[in-house]
Amino acid sequence: MGERAAGSPIPEKLPVASVEAVFREEHGRLLAALVRRFGDLDLAEEVTSEAIEAALEHWPVDGVPPRPGAWLMTTARRKAVDRLRRDRTFAARLAVLRVEAERSEPVPAAEVEGGLPDERLQLFFTCAHPALPAEDRGALMLRCLAGLGTPEVARAFLVPAATMAKRIVRAKKKIQQARIPFRVPDAGELPDRLPGVLQAVYSIFTEGYAASSGPDLQRLDLAEEAIRLARILRRLLPEEREVAGLLGLMLLIHARREARTGPDGELVLLDEQDRGRWDRTMIEEGLRLVPVALTGGQPGPYGVQAAIAALHDEAADLATTDWPQVVALYDVLLALEPSPVVALNRAAAVAMRDGPEAGLALLDELAEEPRLRGYSPYSTARADLLSRLDRHAEAAAAYREALELAGTEPERAHLRRRLAALDQPGS
Amino acid sequence: MKYMLLINAGAVDENGGAADCDVQDWLAYDKEVRDAGIMVSGEQLADLVTATAVRVGEDGKRTVTDGPFAETREVLGGFYVIDVPDLDAALDWAARCPGARGTGSIVVRPVAEFEG
Numbered sequence: 001m002g003e004r005a006a007g008s009p010i011p012e013k014l015p016v017a018s019v020e021a022v023f024r025e026e027h028g029r030l031l032a033a034l035v036r037r038f039g040d041l042d043l044a045e046e047v048t049s050e051a052i053e054a055a056l057e058h059w060p061v062d063g064v065p066p067r068p069g070a071w072l073m074t075t076a077r078r079k080a081v082d083r084l085r086r087d088r089t090f091a092a093r094l095a096v097l098r099v100e101a102e103r104s105e106p107v108p109a110a111e112v113e114g115g116l117p118d119e120r121l122q123l124f125f126t127c128a129h130p131a132l133p134a135e136d137r138g139a140l141m142l143r144c145l146a147g148l149g150t151p152e153v154a155r156a157f158l159v160p161a162a163t164m165a166k167r168i169v170r171a172k173k174k175i176q177q178a179r180i181p182f183r184v185p186d187a188g189e190l191p192d193r194l195p196g197v198l199q200a201v202y203s204i205f206t207e208g209y210a211a212s213s214g215p216d217l218q219r220l221d222l223a224e225e226a227i228r229l230a231r232i233l234r235r236l237l238p239e240e241r242e243v244a245g246l247l248g249l250m251l252l253i254h255a256r257r258e259a260r261t262g263p264d265g266e267l268v269l270l271d272e273q274d275r276g277r278w279d280r281t282m283i284e285e286g287l288r289l290v291p292v293a294l295t296g297g298q299p300g301p302y303g304v305q306a307a308i309a310a311l312h313d314e315a316a317d318l319a320t321t322d323w324p325q326v327v328a329l330y331d332v333l334l335a336l337e338p339s340p341v342v343a344l345n346r347a348a349a350v351a352m353r354d355g356p357e358a359g360l361a362l363l364d365e366l367a368e369e370p371r372l373r374g375y376s377p378y379s380t381a382r383a384d385l386l387s388r389l390d391r392h393a394e395a396a397a398a399y400r401e402a403l404e405l406a407g408t409e410p411e412r413a414h415l416r417r418r419l420a421a422l423d424q425p426g427s
Numbered sequence: 428m429k430y431m432l433l434i435n436a437g438a439v440d441e442n443g444g445a446a447d448c449d450v451q452d453w454l455a456y457d458k459e460v461r462d463a464g465i466m467v468s469g470e471q472l473a474d475l476v477t478a479t480a481v482r483v484g485e486d487g488k489r490t491v492t493d494g495p496f497a498e499t500r501e502v503l504g505g506f507y508v509i510d511v512p513d514l515d516a517a518l519d520w521a522a523r524c525p526g527a528r529g530t531g532s533i534v535v536r537p538v539a540e541f542e543g
Contacts, residue, residue: 178537179428181513370467 022068023052027147028232030072032119035126035182038080038095041144041172047083051076120145123235126265128197129180136171137200138207143168143237145232146225156222157207184292194237198246198302200230205250223254241293248289251310255282267414271318281315304333323353340369348381356388376405382413392422429467429510429538430517433492436466436504437530448525459508465520508538 027048033043051072063107065071081099084092113384127140135157142148142156153166185193206221230247237243259273264317290310293303308329315321343366351359363382372378383398399419475494483488495502503511506527511517514535521533 129514133520177539178535179513181515181517 001316019228023055024147026069026072027052028120028123028145029118031123031144032077032123033073033146034080035123036119037077037099038084040095041175042171043080043083045144047076047079050079051270105155114266118236119182121184124197124236125184125193126175126180126182128193129175130193130196131178131180132171132174133167134199136167137196138204139164139167139393140171141200141229142204142225145229148225156204156219156225190410194240194242197233198242201226201233202246202250202302204229208365209253220257223250223257226250227254241296242302244289244299245293245300245306248280248286248293248306249302249309251282251286251289252306252313254284255279255313261410265410266417267410269414270312275317278313285311286313295380299332299336301333304329306335308333321352325350327353340366340371343369344372344375344378344381351385356385360385367380374404374405376407377407377409381419385424387418396422428512428540429508430514431538432502432509432517432521432524433505433534433536434505434507434524434526434533435534436502436526437532447527451524456509456523459523460509460520465509465511467473467508467510469505472503475502 022028030051031044031048034048035041038044054075055068055072057397059065060069077099081096084096086098123144124141127144128137132140139153139157140303142153143150148156150165150168151161153168154161157164205223208219208224208226227247227250228245230250231296233243234247255278256273258279259275259277260268262268286306287310290303290306293299293306299307306421308326311326311329312323326349327346330342330349332348344363347359347362347366350362360382363378364383366372379398379402383395383402384396386392386395396419399415399422403412403415403419408416444487448480457469460469478494479497482492484490507520507524509517509520511520515537517537521527521535524533527533
């Protein structure tokens with residue numbers, strides 16, 4: 001969909017699925033504008049879906065209106081006012097007065113040109129407000145900004161629909177009753193608040209990239225939804241380099257999606273991937289974002305991670321990857337965000353630069369890290385290095401440990417294969 | 428919209444005050460809240476050792492015991508009720524409160540509104 005203006009006509013007689021794709025693009029924008037007007041997320045959601053239902057009913061008969069976005073907005077606003085008129089509370093009467101006063105004001109320029117003013121940025125910051133539980137922020141974004149239904153959001157996070165419905169209701173109740181404002185933080189607050197928004201988008205992506213449990217390794221729809229959200233953010237905050245960094249990072253990783261799984265859905269690691277199956281167009285787009293993220297002042301963690309992903313994507317194979325540069329970037333990342341997981345990745349890069357012995361020494365230094373205990377990639381990394389050093393018995397023990405800790409079946413299958421390969425003579 | 432800022436003192440020093448701030452800090456904060464015109468009410472609670480808890484059992488019998496039952500290390504030391512537009516504004520005021528420093532914390536609770 002991308003940059004489709006709200007006013008550009010949708011070709012008539014589109015299959016229902018494509019019409020729904022259009023609605024998905026409009027959903028977040030419509031919802032954000034309505035929340036802004038009425039200050040009520042529930043009401044905004046209800047009338048947004050009602051307007052879309054009305055469109056699905058009328059457009060096939062009457063034809064698609066010249067300005068579909070404006071049509072949806074007018075319909076939704078009318079439905080909201082109807083509802084508020086039936087509601088007798090003081091707050092509802094105030095909201096009606098506010099909308100009626102607005103009608104007598106001149107129409108904003110953006111609306112005249114056929115577009116709608118983009119208020120989605122406010123919704124991003126509301127969904128990712130630090131007063132909301134961290135695990136609910138991504139879910140709210142998918143619900144409000146991506147326009148996914150609650151059952152779809154539940155599927156995305158692999159929880160029962162009823163559980164997700166409860167979490168979303170609870171989060172929306174907090175937004176309403178504690179009066180979490182719909183606003184974009186001012187320039188002074190932005191550095192504190194933007195990372196939370198980016199984190200929520202990235203958590204949607206990582207859930208799609210490597211599902212924490214379940215039968216499938218990757219959930220491409222979810223990863224794409226995260227990329228779509230990041231594209232919207234990038235349009236809304238073009239000056240923020242970390243937004244460019246996050247979008248670049250996700251594109252550079254997602255470009256490898258086809259090569260990451262084998263014919264039976266099994267995990268294929270970087271060293272065994274068919275690089276011909278990487279998505280070159282996506283890599284090019286990601287590569288263009290990296291300098292944007294890294295230029296002008298100290299880079300942020302997403303920019304640095306994007307730069308690391310870029311080095312992998314640019315290399316013809318594992319051996320010719322610029323490992324010294326990868327290690328140097330991990331040093332920068334470690335300084336920005338000291339974390340045992342980053343240290344683990346750095347150790348793996350050092351092993352590629354200086355040999356398995358050097359990598360293993362670094363891994364053993366991390367053995368006491370509480371966050372790496374019970375973390376299967378740690379055991380897997382140790383097993384791989386031990387196996388390269390021909391310490392087969394220790395490698396087998398480490399693979400078995402990783403096998404017990406792995407969350408998905410494709411990961412387990414991959415580890416079983418490596419374990420079996422150890423037993424082969426001459427391996 | 429009204430918010431109650433519950434001031435939970437962390438480690439309490441021998442004078443009964445919260446660590447990391449002194450009386451001057453509290454006086455300054457109190458003046459700021461009043462000058463901003465957002466003050467609804469506020470009290471500092473007397474020392475924890477003066478607290479008494481009352482419970483009424485199913486049989487209607489009253490049990491009186493010494494102190495709060497709180498097992499937590501933090502104790503409610505006082506509160507403000509302020510009237511500000513939204514949660515972000517309330518959080519800003521909570522962050523400026525001396526009680527938020529060190530091991531203390533401020534819990535921000537919106538006051539329920541009933542409109543007719």
